[in-house]
Amino acid sequence: MRRDVFQAIADPTRRAILVLIAAQAMTPNALAAHFDSTRQAVSKHIRILTECELVKQQQTGREIYYHLNPKKMKEVSDWLEIFRKQWDSRFNQLDNVLKNLKSKK
Amino acid sequence: MLETNYTRVGDNKLLVEREFDSSVEQVWKAWTETDILDQWWAPLPFKAVTVKMDFNPGGQWLYYMEGPDGARHYCTVTYDTIEPNRSFSGDDGFCDENGNINKDFPVMKWNVGFAAAGSRTKVDVEITFNSEDDLNKIVEMGFKEGFRMAHENLDRILQKQPA
Numbered sequence: 422m423r424r425d426v427f428q429a430i431a432d433p434t435r436r437a438i439l440v441l442i443a444a445q446a447m448t449p450n451a452l453a454a455h456f457d458s459t460r461q462a463v464s465k466h467i468r469i470l471t472e473c474e475l476v477k478q479q480q481t482g483r484e485i486y487y488h489l490n491p492k493k494m495k496e497v498s499d500w501l502e503i504f505r506k507q508w509d510s511r512f513n514q515l516d517n518v519l520k521n522l523k524s525k526k
Numbered sequence: 527m528l529e530t531n532y533t534r535v536g537d538n539k540l541l542v543e544r545e546f547d548s549s550v551e552q553v554w555k556a557w558t559e560t561d562i563l564d565q566w567w568a569p570l571p572f573k574a575v576t577v578k579m580d581f582n583p584g585g586q587w588l589y590y591m592e593g594p595d596g597a598r599h600y601c602t603v604t605y606d607t608i609e610p611n612r613s614f615s616g617d618d619g620f621c622d623e624n625g626n627i628n629k630d631f632p633v634m635k636w637n638v639g640f641a642a643a644g645s646r647t648k649v650d651v652e653i654t655f656n657s658e659d660d661l662n663k664i665v666e667m668g669f670k671e672g673f674r675m676a677h678e679n680l681d682r683i684l685q686k687q688p689a
Contacts, residue, residue: 430534505532507569512530512544514566515556519548522562 426493429473434458435466439475439489446479446486537658542651550640553647554611557638560587568592572599577623583608588625602627603636613639618653632660 429435434456441447441455453463467487470476474493479486531543546553556562560576568574568591577588577600585605590598602625605616619633627633632655639650655661 505530508530508532508542510569511566512528512546514570515546516528518556518562518565519546519552522552522556523548 426473426475426496429470429475432466432469434463435470438463438466438470439494442476442487443489443494446488448484448486452487535652538655538661540653540661542653543648544651545643545646545648547646549645550611550642550647553649554640557640557649558614560589563587564589577625581605581608586625588621590623598623600625611640613637632656632663634660634664 430439437455438452441452449460449464449467452467453460456463467476471478471487474490477488477490479488528545528547531541533541533543535541546556548556556566558581560579564574564576566574567589571594572591574589574591577590579585579587581587583605587603587605588600589602590600592598600621600623601618602621603616603618605614608614615635615637617633618636620628620631622628635654637650637652637654639652641648641650655664
């Protein structure tokens, strides 16, 4: 199955992982310590994030560190931003319309 | 300002949730009566203009969105189910000025739910695409359009700068 960034961010655990490694690069152990789920479950989430290039791994000595790929993250936030802007704009207008309708009563 | 929640559900669905500070009846009207719809439906800087509306199952809403450059983008919603003050669903797509669907663009299935939440009304908009590719296509279009608008803004800013 093809992975894409939007699927990746649809899951709350994966979003939490992204928030954590956005602050600093982390080893698999350090990352797993933040979650109640099993290490395997956390690894699976990391694998999905890696497959869709949101997360990059880097070997430093004997440890693997997970980094955020800011370029790919930008792709996600850009489109969400546009979608959001359109709808926010719509809904703010609707708020005003509803307010006017109320005051006419 | 009330907060809007955006969620992607699975491969081909987007969920948009928002509360409005009015009764269910009033919010329902705002989503289904064209004199109100035209006042808010188009995101800025566009404006929405209804050509015709038949708010019945199988009926069609034909409207266009006019950009600041005067270009008109025709869109249509063909209503499927209607439960007054509770929900309506329909197919949303791009079309020509006579309402003939443009098959080059993905059709989106809309399901809009209304529910009282205290003195407010909660609206759930579920947008379903035929496939993941269709969703990505729309997203890409929004992406490109957004870039185009951003670039035009940038052009304006740059023009104002002394050389």
